[in-house]
Amino acid sequence: MRFVYQSALAVAYLCVAAAAAICNGKIKPKVMIITFFNSEGEIYLTKSNTTGALDFRAKQHRVPYASPEFPYLHCTADADACLMTTGEAEIQATATTMALLADPALDLRETYWVLTGIGGGAPDQVTLGAVTLARFTVQVGMSYEMDAREAPPAFNTGYVPQGTESPGAVWGSVYNSEVFEVNGALRDTLTAMVDPARVADSAAAAAYRANYAEVPAFAPGAAPPAVHHCDSVTSDTWFTGAMLAETHKRRVDLWTNGTGTYCTTAQEDGAVLGALVRGALESRVDFERVAIVRTVSDFDRPYPGQSVMDNLINGTVGYPIAIENVWVAGESIARGIIGAWNETFKSGVPAQNYVGDVWGVLGGAPDFGPGRVSGGEPVVLPGAKAQQQMVKSAKHRTRRSRFQK
Template sequence: MHGQRIIETALSTTRCLLAGASVLVATLFTGPAFADDDGRPVKVMIINMFGGTPFPFSEASAFTANLGLTESIPVRGLSPDYPNILCNSDDVCQMVAGEGHANVAASTMALILSNKFDLRRTYFLIAGIAGIDPHEGTTGSAAWARYLIDYGISWEIDAREIPGTAADPTTPAWPYGYLAIFPTDTTTQPWNSLPTIPTPYHSEMYQLNEALLQKVLSLTSKVDLTVNDSAAAQAYRGRYAEAKAKAPPSVIQCDTMAGDTWFHGIKLGERAAAWTALWTGGKGTYCTTQQEDNATYMALTRGANSGLVDLNRVAVLRTASNFDRPYPGESAWHSLCGCGPEGGSGGFVPAISNLWAASAPFIKDVVAHWDKWKHGVPK
């Protein structure tokens, strides 16, 4: 009998230990939050690149204030500068991802894999400021993108050493030193040729959902952006020769170029336009330049591949805080730094203000008519 009690006690202890181990393993692999569900539902997730200062000095501030984003949810793996997701009772949330390719990719993956949010029906609004081509728009304008083009994935030869220069007098002369990696044409126009084989990068060009783009344009195209304009911006844009540069800010549709290098000047701007035309088969129109969007979208594609995100629900908005090249008679350096006698473009505050103004009708419509939006883009 005594031996039997010992055996029963040992078996009971073993069962308790196994049960405890099962709970521990379940906790480790499901995470401490939302272990029994799919996470907090989100109707709209706004992705800005910088915040931390009051309006009008950051992309995030106007959204935070106007939407009453007071619920703070910490997420491991976000930028240490912006470690929390902010939400409101309407299930609109905001992530400040940090600036540049690396930051936004890391932050977006952390958000998707956190298990704290159900993002399967979420509409993602990537919203930030940018430079703009004066041939396509002006400071303060808000541009919704159809195509996202990566500026940086390319071969590059210093412009002083390309064919047609003293360092390489061969012909034909090249217009710039950027070209696709392993271009199909290596003799006639290598700079105007796509790669010979599928690349391992998968992020050179993305096309957004046309139905969502058209819906967003229908909701926002008549927003008056001139109410946020400034005298400084008006004076500066008046120095440009292009009609669209001189015009008041408005909501427009054109495409965006992402690259960590903050390029500037006529020649590099022309390269951006040619690069966009090349990768889109002539269908895209380059107008804004920024540092993040292809990296953000790449992270979203990883989430979509895992069934966690719907790529048909991604919209990209960029407002113009500056031009991507100087006006006639201004140096590229002074145009870039805003440190010459001409002063800066005056476009920063209008761009920040119009980022919210141009996106607000879209956000509000999703919330007000969620019964229609939750199943996909309404007709």
């Protein structure tokens, strides 16, 4: 029995060491592309027949408990890259991500997770069609909310951080899903893979963004699309208008200790990252291998003379190029990771910044929030502890055998 156990463990470790895309019947992708609704996912499938592009139509795997609308994982023939659509909004994104983590057919321990979706953009930072890569996502929906018309006269917004008594308060009640921080070094490495010359633009988008040119602060919004480093906010509420945009910009600044820069809106980023933190605690994923990519389909506030309602309903002229650029960015990144797997990505891109959630459950000292809960050490769950020890033992035996040879 002991021999069978040790042999099985040795074979399992050799599969990990070989980074085989399919090992012992398990799908072991190098890259997992996450999209959130049909158009974002379909662009990858449609573009699969483009010369030189990754073909996500080659393999299909049904993921138990995934969205009934999007039940299948789509992969390349070698399963090096896979594509999953979660469904829109936080509940859908969390549930599908957890379904992926729980699927026994998948080995995700070395997988890079690349979240790619569209969102609104702040014209003081980005423009229509822009590609953004984030280090932070902030859950701005976690607030006390009152109608601004009934707020105290001294308040400049109806949003107040939970557990506090004023909009400018930093921390009150903490649920541990307010902020997530990902690997900045990985973000920088992946950014170089997105060719700015390939970022799509359109005449309609150019004409619309020209309306922002008369405001000096909105010069980025009037410019052609480019690739940016800036951060996303997560909320299921679609908001528009200068007041709410400034409110959430201040929240990002407060909750990241001035390190984050708000530029895009999203419904799902924090939801996926919350699930991935739990996956990391169970040794199912490596949270240092997560990237957040958003492309801009519309602006979060109107141009001078435009109503907020018109901006909300008629301001989505950047939608076609934002969808196109979801694929431009995501597919370029996936190909880049696969192409440099042995040289760069198999061993990982070491983070130079804190990576994790508000409480520091993965270890380290958060550079935002009220402080860690585990003294800088990761929270180790009982099952994960045993699994980690098995992997360490297998690695030690392998290193020793190589040295002896």
